[in-house]
Amino acid sequence: MKSFGYAAKSAASPLNLFQFERREPGPRDVQIDILYCGVCHSDVHTARDEWGGAVYPVVTGHEIVGRVTRVGAEVTRFKEGDLAGVGCMVDSCRHCINCDDGLEQYCDHGFTGTYNSPDKRSGGVTYGGYSTSIVVDDHFVLRMPEKLDPAAAAPLLCAGITTYSPLREWGVGKGHKVGVVGLGGLGHMGVKLAHAMGAHVVLFTTSPGKTQDALRLGADEVVVSRDEDAMAAHAGTFHFILNTVAAPHNLDPFLSLLRRDGTMTLVGAPAEPHPSPTVFNLIFKRRRLAGSLIGGIAETQEMLDFCAEHGIVSDIELIPIHQINEAWDRMVKSDVKYRFVIDMASLKDEVKSL
Structure with a gap:
C-alpha cells in the first residue's frame, strides 16, 4: 500500500x-x-x-x-x-x-x-x-x-506517558512534595500531571525566565537550580523528583533534595552519560536513583483517560x-x-x- x-x-x-x-x-x-x-x-x-x-x-x-x-x-x-x-x-x-x-x-x-x-x-x-x-x-x-x-x-x-508512568509507579498523590527538573516537552507534562494528581509541585530550571510559565502550568514553586541557597532551602524534603533533562548534568544537587527513602527517576535520555553521583548521597538517606521508559499499552490508555478527565493536553x-x-x-x-x-x-x- x-x-x-x-x-x-x-x-x-x-x-x-x-x-x-x-x-x-x-x-x-x-x-x-x-x-x-x-x-x-x-x-x-x-x-x-x-x-x-x-x-x-x-x-x-x-x-x-x-x-x-x-x-x-x-x-x-x-x-x-x-x-x-x-x-x-x-x-x-x-x-x-x-x-x-x-x-x-x-x-x-x-x-x-x-x-x-x-x-x-x-x-x-x-x-x-x-x-x-x-x-x-x-x-x-x-x-x-x-x-x-x-x-x-x-x-x-x-511525552505524556513518559512522565505519567513514573509518577504513578512511585505513588505520587496528595501530601507529596514532587520536583520536576527541566521545563521542556517532558517537563511541562510532568508539571501538569503531578499537579492534577494532587502533589505540591516544584519546578527546577536553569532559566529564571520560565518562572511565570511554570506557575501557569501548575507548579506551586519555581527554583532556579543554579541558586545554591534556593536549593539548600529544600534539602531533604522531596518525596519524589522527576528528572526530564536530556543533557548530561550533575545529579547530586537534586539527590540531596530527597528525604529518606525518596526517589529521583530519570526519563531524559542524553546522548552522553551523566557524571556518576556520589554514593554517600544515596546511602545515608536510603535514597533511590531510578529510570523509567514510556509505559505499557494499558497504562497509556489509563493516562489518556486521566488526561481527558482533567482536561490535560x-x-x-x-x-x-x-x-x-x-x-x-x-x-x-x-x-x-x-x-x-x-x-x-x-x-x-x-x-x-x-
Missing part, C-alpha cells in the same frame, strides 16, 4: 519527501489516516544516529493521532471513523513475563518501535508517523478521547511538514513551548501537488 512521508536518508541529511510501502491490513490490523504527529527529541537522536543503530532511510514520529480507515476481520475495539492513537511501540513478543504484566516496553525480547525497528511483518524496518498513514496491530492502538484537541493530545503518546506549536527541519533545529535549542506537532494535512497537500 503506497504511503508518503518525510525521511532522513543519512545522519547528515535533512528530511525530505519519501515514498514507501505499508503492508495491507491483516485480520488483527488497524489502518489509520494520520492527522497529527508530535515531534520528539528521540526523533532527532535516531535520525542523526546519535544513539547508534539508525537504518536509513528513517521516517520518525511516534506521537500519532488519526482516524481509522480500515480494520481487520478480527478487530473488535475499533471501527472506521474512530479517533485513534499510536505511541512508541507497534509490537512485542506478547509472551514474556513483562508482556504478560502489561509492560510491553520492557519486553524481554525487545519491543518493536514505531520507527527504525526490525519489522517482523515485512522483514524490513518500521516507518513512523511523519507520514500519511500507518497500519498497526490493534493491541498497540489507543483509543483517543474525542473531548481532547487531537493535535494537542498527540504528544501525550510519548500538551502546549504545542502546530507546523506544516515542510518546516520540520527548522523545527528540529529549534527543538535542539529548546526554542519551542513546548512541543512541535505536525499537521499532516500539509503532507497530503504536498503529495497532491506532485
